[in-house]
Each structure stands twice: as structure tokens, then as C-alpha cells.
Amino acid sequence: MKxxxxxxxxxxxxIVFSGTAVSGVEFLRGDQALTEDSKAPEKKKQMIVKGNIDRSYKIQPPMIPHKIDKEQINMKVNTxxxxxxxxxxxxxxxxKAGDSHxxxxxxxxxxxxxxxRYFCNQCHAPQVEAKPLVENTFVGAK
Ligand code: HEC
Ligand code: HEC
Incomplete structure (x- = not known):
């Protein structure tokens, strides 16, 4: 090799292992060596959004407008x-969960x-008060 x-x-x-991306955005795992366990992410409070959240594209799984921190999805129950x-x-x-489910x-x-479709939060996500990591001008489909 040359x-x-x-x-x-x-x-x-x-650059990659220093934990800082080229754009100056810090990686979510922070500046930790890959050989170390990553820190647990900071717990953010879930939000209640009045009314449904507009979808960004036609077949998007809708976002969850309520909290789900008390819900359980496991072998025995899916609350x-x-x-x-x-x-x-x-x-x-x-x-009602769509017929596709x-x-x-x-x-x-x-x-x-x-x-x-059993693990609902694989596709449906609740909302938290969080700023976008990078400023952007994305506008969803109406
Ligand atoms: C106590 C009843 C209740 C439980 C439990 C519940 N939901 Fe909901 N959900 C609602 C209601 C009522 C709405 C309608 C919007 C609102 O009033 O918040 C809703 C809205 C939604 C929507 C938005 C649908 C759309 O078309 O925009 C999704 C997705 C959703 N829930 C997913 C979930 C998931 C996933 C769980 C479990 C982790 C869950 N919900 C648990 C009552 C519940
Ligand atoms: C593999 C991805 C996936 C999983 C897992 C999943 N959903 Fe969905 N969900 C979707 C998509 C995509 C839509 C929108 C199109 C549709 O209805 O199929 C949707 C739509 C919905 C809606 C709105 C229906 C409407 O008519 O507006 C509700 C409520 C919902 N899902 C609840 C749930 C619940 C509760 C679970 C867990 C038991 C779940 N989903 C699991 C992908 C998923």
C-alpha cells in the first residue's frame, strides 16, 4: 500500500475514534474509547402532545402523542x-391499531x-423535549 x-x-x-465527527457534532456516545462501555443516555421526560402528530410521509408509523413510560411490552403482556x-x-x-397489525x-x-407488530415501540416513538442534534429545515409531507 502506498x-x-x-x-x-x-x-x-x-477523527472517528476521537468521538467528534467532522462536522463538529459530538457522537452520542461522547468521547469514549470504543473499548469502554458507553454511558447510559440521559433520561428525558416524555411529552404529551395535544392532538395527533402530523406524519412526515405517507406510510410513516404515526408518532405517539402520549407518554408510554408506564407501559410494558413483554412475553406476558402488551399494555x-x-x-x-x-x-x-x-x-x-x-x-385502533391498523388492520395491517x-x-x-x-x-x-x-x-x-x-x-x-408486537413490539410497538420498534416503529412508534414517543416524544421528548429534545433539540435536534443538527439544525435543519426539514418539513414533512402534509
Ligand atoms: C390508556 C390508554 C392508552 C394506552 C395504554 C396506550 N395508548 Fe396510544 N393512544 C391512546 C389515545 C387516547 C390516543 C389518541 C391521542 C391521545 O389522546 O393521546 C393514542 C394515540 C396513539 C398513537 C397515535 C396514532 C395516530 O394515528 O396518530 C400511537 C401510535 C399510539 N397511541 C401508540 C401506543 C403505544 C405503542 C402504546 C404502548 C407503548 C400505547 N399507545 C398505549 C391511548 C392509549
Ligand atoms: C413494523 C412496524 C410497526 C409495529 C411494530 C407496530 N406498528 Fe402501528 N403502525 C405502523 C404503520 C406503518 C402504521 C400506519 C399504516 C398502517 O396502519 O398500517 C401504523 C399505524 C398505527 C396506528 C394508527 C392507526 C390509524 O388508523 O391511524 C396505531 C394506533 C398503531 N399503529 C398502534 C400500534 C400498536 C399498539 C402496536 C403494538 C401492538 C403497533 N402499532 C406496532 C407500523 C407499526
């Missing part, structure tokens, strides 16, 4: 479905949420 290429690689590695299931949504005045990967419609 000497200049090796020098370039060393410079790049130094989201206390409000978002076919049986409960009317009484709880909550939107009951379809298995083989296209079968089942009575309970498909395992593909």
Missing part, C-alpha cells in the same frame, strides 16, 4: 393493547396482533 493512503487512513481513524385493540379502542377513545408474514389475518 504511504499516502496509510497516512490518510490513520488520520480518518483518529398498549389495553387501549388500542379491537375490543377496547372505542371505550378508551383511542385509535393483525396480518402474519404469510398474509393470514389473525385475532391477536401479529408477532411482526
Amino acid at each position: 504511504k499516502s493512503i496509510i497516512t490518510l487512513m490513520v488520520v480518518l481513524a483518529t 398498549c393493547m389495553k387501549c388500542h385493540s379491537e375490543k377496547t379502542y372505542k371505550e378508551k377513545k383511542a385509535p 393483525y396480518v402474519t408474514r404469510d398474509g393470514k389475518v389473525q385475532e391477536t396482533v401479529s408477532s411482526r
